[in-house]
Amino acid sequence: SGAAVPGVAVSLRQPASGLERVTTTDGVGRFEIANLPAGTYDVRFELPGFTPERRRVTAVTALPVDLDVTLVL
Numbered sequence: 001s002g003a004a005v006p007g008v009a010v011s012l013r014q015p016a017s018g019l020e021r022v023t024t025t026d027g028v029g030r031f032e033i034a035n036l037p038a039g040t041y042d043v044r045f046e047l048p049g050f051t052p053e054r055r056r057v058t059a060v061t062a063l064p065v066d067l068d069v070t071l072v073l
Contacts, residue, residue, distance in 0.1 A: 004029030008047045
């Protein structure tokens, strides 16, 4: 329906270094994982009842990277 989804588990992994971080989306469906080195990351979004979604993201500076993710029932 396009609504924000709180409580989505977000896991991030940098394949080159093995760095891993996890967080959860807030009440308006947003999340933040700060202080990451530049590089390529695999990001996974999971919530029971929805199909997990995966993204590969490249961060080249310390500026935020915005992701729009749609979870499918």
